[in-house]
Amino acid sequence: MxxxxxxxxxxxxxxxxxxxxQHLSDRGIQTTSSQELGGIVGISAAQIRKDISQFGEFGKxxxxxxxxxxxxxLSHILKxxxxxxxxxxxxxxxxxxxxxxxxxxxxxxxxxLVFDNDPGRIGTKVGDFEVHDAADMAERLKQHKIKVAxxxxxxxxxxxxxxxxxxxxxxxxxxxAPTSLSVPEDVHVQYVDPxxxxxxxxxxx
Amino acid sequence: MxxxxxxxxxxxxxxxxxxxxQHLSDRGIQTTSSQELGGIVGISAAQIRKDISQFGEFGKxxxxxxxxxxxxxLSHILKxxxxxxxxxxxxxxxxxxxxxxxxxxxxxxxxxLVFDNDPGRIGTKVGDFEVHDAADMAERLKQHKIKVAxxxxxxxxxxxxxxxxxxxxxxxxxxxAPTSLSVPEDVHVQYVDPxxxxxxxxxxx
Numbered sequence: 001m002x003x004x005x006x007x008x009x010x011x012x013x014x015x016x017x018x019x020x021x022q023h024l025s026d027r028g029i030q031t032t033s034s035q036e037l038g039g040i041v042g043i044s045a046a047q048i049r050k051d052i053s054q055f056g057e058f059g060k061x062x063x064x065x066x067x068x069x070x071x072x073x074l075s076h077i078l079k080x081x082x083x084x085x086x087x088x089x090x091x092x093x094x095x096x097x098x099x100x101x102x103x104x105x106x107x108x109x110x111x112x113l114v115f116d117n118d119p120g121r122i123g124t125k126v127g128d129f130e131v132h133d134a135a136d137m138a139e140r141l142k143q144h145k146i147k148v149a150x151x152x153x154x155x156x157x158x159x160x161x162x163x164x165x166x167x168x169x170x171x172x173x174x175x176x177a178p179t180s181l182s183v184p185e186d187v188h189v190q191y192v193d194p195x196x197x198x199x200x201x202x203x204x205x
Numbered sequence: 206m207x208x209x210x211x212x213x214x215x216x217x218x219x220x221x222x223x224x225x226x227q228h229l230s231d232r233g234i235q236t237t238s239s240q241e242l243g244g245i246v247g248i249s250a251a252q253i254r255k256d257i258s259q260f261g262e263f264g265k266x267x268x269x270x271x272x273x274x275x276x277x278x279l280s281h282i283l284k285x286x287x288x289x290x291x292x293x294x295x296x297x298x299x300x301x302x303x304x305x306x307x308x309x310x311x312x313x314x315x316x317x318l319v320f321d322n323d324p325g326r327i328g329t330k331v332g333d334f335e336v337h338d339a340a341d342m343a344e345r346l347k348q349h350k351i352k353v354a355x356x357x358x359x360x361x362x363x364x365x366x367x368x369x370x371x372x373x374x375x376x377x378x379x380x381x382a383p384t385s386l387s388v389p390e391d392v393h394v395q396y397v398d399p400x401x402x403x404x405x406x407x408x409x410x
Contacts, residue, residue: 084407094302096298109400178308180228182244195224195309196221202289205377
């Protein structure tokens with residue numbers, strides 16, 4: 001297995017397979033097939049078999065996939081068989097929703113720090129988290145060795161926040177601000193913009 | 206141009222190009238190149254040229270793309286040269302954030318109706334919107350001929366809500382609940398799950 005050569009589009013589907021496998025596992029189901037998985041995630045069974053086979057022989061003809069085994073393998077490939085501490089910058093509605101989101105546990109992430117620059121918010125609590133002053137962000141991120149962060153600030157501030165995150169050593173940014181970010185090549189950015197998702201669907205209507 | 210044959214992966218990139226073009230346009234810029242666009246969105250110039258050329262000859266060698274022209278063409282292709290009325294189901298943190306999101310305007314969408322099933326929320330205001338009782342959802346959606354909806358309810362309720370949306374004629378669902386949905390073939394679903402986005406990046410760390 002040479003992970004360098006796996007196309008990003010395949011990597012992008014693995015978390016979707018992993019989520020579906022974890023749902024099946026939560027229901028006590030131990031084995032599945034590419035047909036069943038395909039039905040859940042809306043991807044053809046052939047594509048799923050092809051994607052998974054890029055990483056090794058994880059299934060058996062006739063008996064399908066062992067769910068615990070495949071969860072273990074995919075978690076290892078995606079490096080979520082550990083826990084990544086995450087920072088959230090911006091405690092408006094989106095930041096609140098992320099801080100209170102209960103879907104991170106057991107999926108490789110734990111919110112460790114939350115920040116805002118509004119004096120009215122700094123020092124208050126959001127869920128279990130104390131809101132820290134964004135002015136001290138770089139120092140705290142370095143202290144906690146944070147590599148993963150989510151940006152939930154207005155579009156006009158997003159690039160400035162991204163620059164600070166990069167300087168502090170963050171290597172993966174999930175950006176909720178509706179704007180494109182410029183980052184160095186070794187920093188990864190994913191965008192969550194409801195409009196791009198909606199526009200992708202209206203094409204077909 | 207035969208839109209039936211364009212791969213979905215290309216369709217998925219068009220909204221990203223459109224967003225970047227609109228940013229350039231907002232700054233008063235009239236022309237751009239695939240190099241400039243590529244720098245903004247993090248996709249190679251060659252890929253951008255190839256993607257856009259699927260739909261016609263929209264750029265000129267040497268002079269690049271007219272931004273207003275390309276915005277018009279991409280908006281038409283994505284069917285966002287009109288306004289789609291949108292419903293939001295679930296008025297927790299995520300629903301609040303979506304109802305207050307100011308990025309829908311001029312991008313093809315307008316929030317028309319918001320719903321919740323919590324008696325403490327029904328009848329209250331979220332931003333400009335009155336929260337309607339989810340029990341009356343199907344009827345209201347049909348009255349307003351809503352085809353596009355966003356689900357922001359807990360995972361356990363998401364499938365039930367999706368079933369109601371489908372029955373009421375909704376054809377495009379943006380699902381914020383961290384669970385996969387089963388819908389008929391003519392209904393499109395996109396997922397917004399922070400963890401799948403994060404996992405896609407940790408692979409590279």
